[in-house]
């Protein structure tokens with residue numbers, strides 16, 4: 001079975017670490033291979049934070065690429081991820097995006113599951129295969145692990161532990177989740193972007209002061225900070241001291257960019273985990289962007305926003321008002337990203353390589369520490385992708 | 397709750413068409429002019445799913461007049477030249493209007509918004525839903541104290557630049 005895939009034959013991966021062949025954004029055969037290797041393969045994918053389903057029976061449905069998932073908080077208080085598919089003949093169990101149920105009934109032959117996924121009822125059981133027992137037919141579950149209440153799943157038995165997958169990014173992820181992960185859901189933004197999943201996750205640290213004009217117009221300088229990437233998956237993270245804009249007449253309601261003290265060091269973190277998660281803690285906005293490919297040129301992103309369990313009502317309201325208008329798909333300091341996702345996807349249909357510049361001191365070497373506005377921090381992520389998909393780098 | 401007169405209904409239609417023309421003509425200041433001077437005048441654009449689940453984060457949460465003014469600044473000044481421009485066509489149908497006991501008018505309408513991005517030139521559905529409004533109609537003036545655009549879309553097909 002040593003037939004080489006067509007995309008491996010056709011696509012020439014350049015020798016330099018800072019060059020990415022544009023063809024990888026547009027090859028249907030490669031996209032199918034990515035679904036198998038990355039989304040159904042040995043990687044961890046975040047699907048929900050436990051606070052999205054705070055009460056027993058609360059559920060949410062979502063997709064990991066094309067695989068339907070159902071997240072339920074059981075009567076025992078534990079949050080579990082199931083495949084959203086009946087253990088009989090695989091009918092989709094739940095159709096609503098979220099809600100609360102005591103039990104989940106499959107409409108086809110009325111098998112009934114409790115909130116812990118156990119089969120508790122099925123009509124005509126006496127005529128089933130000899131030795132049939134309900135306990136052998138719970139809703140099936142993918143492997144799952146969590147950090148700070150953030151649940152990850154993997155469809156492969158071979159994936160290393162979540163800790164080993166995250167490496168140093170685990171600490172940054174906890175930082176984003178207010179240090180302890182004791183979050184409270186305050187809402188969502190859901191949007192589709194017309195771009196390949198890799199173009200969505202390639203959003204860099206170089207662009208913020210350039211693309212996002214609010215920073216310039218508000219005379220808002222970024223703080224001191226660092227950017228690093230992990231050696232395993234090339235997760236990358238920007239951690240900076242939070243700075244605030246100068247007093248301004250440009251906007252009248254400055255609460256949208258006002259920082260209220262949370263009793264923690266004033267910092268901001270933006271974290272990008274391989275393959276697609278972006279999570280950030282910026283001003284008073286805590287956001288986890290669950291994202292999944294829908295098609296080769298389309299992704300769906302659910303921006304989930306959180307308050308902290310210890311917030312008073314004023315703080316919760318402030319977070320709601322700021323999260324709505326500052327950093328979402330129509331946010332004052334972020335709307336422009338969406339437009340770039342679309343335009344990069346269109347531009348990538350042109351031949352050649354995309355070439356990274358900012359922070360690339362030596363194209364023949366991969367670094368893991370960067371300045372905060374370097375785009376080179378994305379390169380370890382790209383290197384992991386290249387190796388995972390089996391592309392051979394051209395000899396220098 | 398009392399029934400509205402034909403003249404009052406005509407005033408509501410004028411407000412509705414002023415709102416539509418402002419957005420379809422990308423005139424944010426004219427959009428602002430459809431709202432009352434009250435400092436608490438508001439515009440909220442949120443998905444029905446979230447409303448039903450008691451979640452308050454909105455696509456646009458302009459819950460005071462200052463934020464309405466800032467919305468115009470975002471679109472006209474801060475975001476100028478960064479987004480893929482598009483043109484909208486709003487189709488709006490009033491389904492309920494009456495005067496409340498406190499004297500304000502409440503109105504509900506269905507909306508359907510088609511958009512045509514400059515770069516593709518292909519019209520597509522952007523959103524469908526209902527407007528839930530509170531309107532002050534006094535001394536010949538008729539403007540929104542609050543307009544809430546509740547989208548049936550659980551997912552937006554792309555990012556929003558202009559209000560719905």
Ligand code: FES
Nearest residue numbers: 086088089106109
């Ligand atoms: S498929 Fe669900 S009960 Fe038969």
Ligand SMILES: [Fe+2]
Nearest residue numbers: 207208334337
């Ligand atoms: Fe950005």
